[in-house]
Ligand code: AMP
């Protein structure tokens with residue numbers, strides 16, 4: 001039965017990589033549910049097809065849990081949004097299939113959302129920022145971005161791997177294990193607290209861009225040399241990588257003269273990174289916010305919220321054209337809802 005009140009609600013599905021998330025938000029931006037299940041590989045990295053299998057297996061359960069949490073019925077949904085890209089093909093396609101099935105069954109419109117834009121928009125919603133420089137650092141992305149001349153522009157980004165991926169690969173090489181509620185980056189962070197010696201690692205800032213693959217190789221080589229304590233290596237990796245991020249972010253701030261700085265993405269949960277950016281933001285008299293963890297890691301709420309923003313501007317897609325976009329770049333996205 002349709003709800004008798006007129007509250008409009010969006011269901012958002014996130015499935016770009018290791019997380020399958022479902023968010024339910026009303027059109028005012030109130031989060032009614034934000035439920036997630038993370039694929040944890042037995043060994044090695046994230047295998048796209050294994051992660052997709054996890055999503056397919058858990059989709060029904062997570063969607064039901066979101067409805068139970070929000071205390072609403074599927075018929076209360078006004079629009080369905082899904083992460084259309086960028087991301088891993090099999091994962092994106094699994095999320096898209098669930099979204100298409102729901103939209104078609106409920107006979108409601110479908111909106112395709114850019115995952116990176118969603119990180120920024122939920123960050124703005126929960127912090128109240130309107131026009132920030134955003135540092136978005138996660139398992140799959142490392143981007144410094146801001147809205148400029150009608151679009152979100154990339155001021156700096158990784159030229160190879162994302163910092164989160166770099167931390168995860170290093171941690172696995174060191175034999176560390178990921179657990180529920182304790183991502184590998186957080187394990188590295190805990191060890192880094194006990195580090196004392198700053199070991200030399202390549203500082204790779206190229207113009208406004210960053211590189212972490214040579215940095216990772218150097219870290220792994222030092223690890224295998226067994227010359228240093230793991231705590232010192234974790235400490236050094238954090239100090240060098242986070243300095244690189246802070247430098248590029250500082251230059252983006254100076255260039256754009258924006259007065260808000262937003263930190264988001266899974267790596268944004270790191271206290272040392274948060275502190276470095278805070279010191280820099282204070283020096284420039286810039287307002288600074290860290291997006292709370294439940295909205296900084298990959299989540300369904302951010303897809304639902306961005307879906308609402310896009311839907312209000314009529315940006316819906318027919319199911320037959322709702323193909324996923326594995327390499328969908330931030331600056332290719334139309335964002336008419338942003339006042340630039
Ligand atoms: P996301 O891709 O946004 O879901 O974030 C996942 C990434 O964030 C993984 O690479 C994690 O290892 C990393 N991560 C999570 N918590 C922390 C932390 N406290 N410090 C550094 N990295 C973290």
Ligand code: MG
Pocket residue numbers: 017018019139297298
């Ligand atoms: Mg993730």
